[in-house]
Amino acid sequence: xxxxxxxxxxxxxxxxxxxxxxxxxxxxxxxxxxxxxxxxxxxxxxxxxxxxxxxxxxxxxxxxxxxxxxxxxxxxxxxxxxxxxxxxxxxxxxxxxxxxxxxxxxxxxxxxxxxxxxxxxxxxxxxxxxxxxxxxxxxxxxxxxxxxxxxxxxxxxxxxxxxxxxxxxxxxxxxxxxxxxxxxxxxxxxxxxxxxxxxxxxxxxxxxxxxxxxxxxxxxxxxxxxxxxxxxxxxxxxxxxxxxxxxxxxxxxxxxxxxxxxxxxxxxxxxxxxxxxxxxxxxxxxxxxxxxxxxxxxxxxxxxxxxxxxxxxxxxxxxxxxxxxxxxxxxxxxxxxxxxxxxxxxxxxxxxxxxxxxxxxxxxxxxx
Numbered sequence: 001x002x003x004x005x006x007x008x009x010x011x012x013x014x015x016x017x018x019x020x021x022x023x024x025x026x027x028x029x030x031x032x033x034x035x036x037x038x039x040x041x042x043x044x045x046x047x048x049x050x051x052x053x054x055x056x057x058x059x060x061x062x063x064x065x066x067x068x069x070x071x072x073x074x075x076x077x078x079x080x081x082x083x084x085x086x087x088x089x090x091x092x093x094x095x096x097x098x099x100x101x102x103x104x105x106x107x108x109x110x111x112x113x114x115x116x117x118x119x120x121x122x123x124x125x126x127x128x129x130x131x132x133x134x135x136x137x138x139x140x141x142x143x144x145x146x147x148x149x150x151x152x153x154x155x156x157x158x159x160x161x162x163x164x165x166x167x168x169x170x171x172x173x174x175x176x177x178x179x180x181x182x183x184x185x186x187x188x189x190x191x192x193x194x195x196x197x198x199x200x201x202x203x204x205x206x207x208x209x210x211x212x213x214x215x216x217x218x219x220x221x222x223x224x225x226x227x228x229x230x231x232x233x234x235x236x237x238x239x240x241x242x243x244x245x246x247x248x249x250x251x252x253x254x255x256x257x258x259x260x261x262x263x264x265x266x267x268x269x270x271x272x273x274x275x276x277x278x279x280x281x282x283x284x285x286x287x288x289x290x291x292x293x294x295x296x297x298x299x300x301x302x303x304x305x306x307x308x309x310x311x312x313x314x315x316x317x318x319x320x321x322x323x324x325x326x327x328x329x330x331x332x333x334x335x336x337x338x339x340x341x342x343x344x345x346x347x348x349x350x351x352x353x354x355x356x357x358x359x360x361x362x363x364x365x366x367x368x
Contacts, residue, residue: 002049008035010137010146012086013043014079019051025178026076031185032149032195044082046075058082066224066281067253072178077282084316088323090137090146091339094314096120097131097145099196100367104203105145107136107346108363109314111219111287114208114353117152118161121186122360125163129196130186135316143342144199153181161293161356165189204366205348207302207310210291217263218288220246221271225255229279233257236277240270254281260288263313276319297354299362307348308340315339 004017005027013035016023027034048056051071055064058078066074084092095109096116106128108116120133132148139146154162154170162170169175169189170182177183187195209217225233230250237243242262249256261271275283312335317324328334351362 006035006037006039006043007033009033009083010087010090010092010148012083013039014082015039015043015045016047016075016079017045018048018056018075021051022048022072022075025072025176025183026079028176028183029076029151029153029178031151032187044086046078046082048075064226064253068251069254070179074282076178080316081319085319085322087137087317088327089141090139090317091311091324091335091342092316093136093138093311094134094316095136095311096133097136097148097200098123099129099131099200100203101127102203102367103200104367105131105200106204106206106363106367107138107145107202107311108206108208109136109311110208110353111210111217112285113287114210114291115161115293115356115359116208117154118356119208119359119363121152121163121166122356123363124186124190124194125165126360126364130194131196131200133186138202138339138342139199140338140342142199143202143345145202146199147196149185149187149195151183151185153178154184155180156182202342202346205302205307205311205343205346206299206363206366207307207348207350208291208353209350210287210289210353219261219263220286220288221257221259221261222284222286223257223259223274224281224283225257226279226281227253227255229277230255232277232279233274236274240274243271272318273320276321291353293354293356295352295354297359297362298352299366300350300352302348302350304340304343304346304348307343307346308336311343312336312339 002017003020007014007030044059046058055062095107098106100106117133124130131145133152135148137146156170169184175182237245244260246258246260320330
């Protein structure tokens with residue numbers, strides 16, 4: 001049996017239709033974006049007929065299913081792309097966002113695995129309000145951060161530091177999961193009053209870093225390539241400064257490339273061209289150097305220009321075919337200048353990750 005769900009994400013209508021066993025984790029993640037109203041005529045639809053289907057439709061495109069892969073994840077990535085490619089007025093940052101006691105937005109950005117979610121949940125227990133955990137849309141014309149109340153994904157094995165109330169929620173077997181993480185709506189744990197429903201003016205930016213910040217940031221990307229694109233992907237990789245192929249696993253239906261990016265050489269702009277190619281099935285990014293939460297955290301001021309460079313690295317809707325970059329006519333310098341302008345009234349800091357309690361105290365102290 002197929003079920004239809006309508007979403008309105010940042011005023012972008014998207015429809016999912018398929019078996020609940022495939023769609024349920026996505027619906028759980030974006031439950032606060034569900035719309036009861038019929039979608040407008042320009043709603044984008046992603047449709048899969050069964051769990052055994054060999055392909056699904058993404059708008060007018062027929063997409064082959066990756067055999068042996070996670071079908072929900074494949075649909076989810078297409079769902080996110082459908083949203084992000086259609087956002088034209090906001091830069092969607094890979095960052096957490098909260099509202100402080102003054103009503104200003106606090107952005108927390110940094111690589112995956114550096115404690116953004118744990119820090120966000122701890123601050124929510126200290127009277128901050130929730131805007132987003134992983135995607136923070138900032139209106140570049142007003143410097144206001146929009147609510148993006150997606151669920152947070154928590155590991156239930158106790159390896160990540162969490163406030164007690166969220167430890168209990170993560171241990172609840174009734175909560176749905178995706179990719180091994182328990183999907184938690186923060187409003188269900190702390191009450192709906194903690195979920196902000198209006199945009200907030202940007203007040204503070206905190207960039208999480210490992211070490212002393214002297215070494216350039218490096219990340220590792222796992223890139224899924226359809227067989228028809230193996231040769232083309234290799235050619236493109238060799239032309240990207242700061243990109244190094246660490247290994248490749250060729251399978252019948254897909255190749256997995258492990259790539260190290262040196263962000264000191266600013267490769268994301270060139271790398272995003274590769275990600276737009278039709279032969280790219282998926283990408284997953286992790287930090288090249290893991291965070292050390294046993295060290296002593298250090299908070300230091302950060303120049304607005306440096307913060308803008310780091311945040312531009314985290315823009316999720318920077319694909320050239322997307323409406324944001326079309327509005328900028330592909331000019332990433334103009335985008336950078338507008339992100340920097342959005343930080344005009346914000347105080348920016350870098351926070352070397354370390355002892356979790358001290359990190360939270362540092363960030364909380366900024367907004368007093």
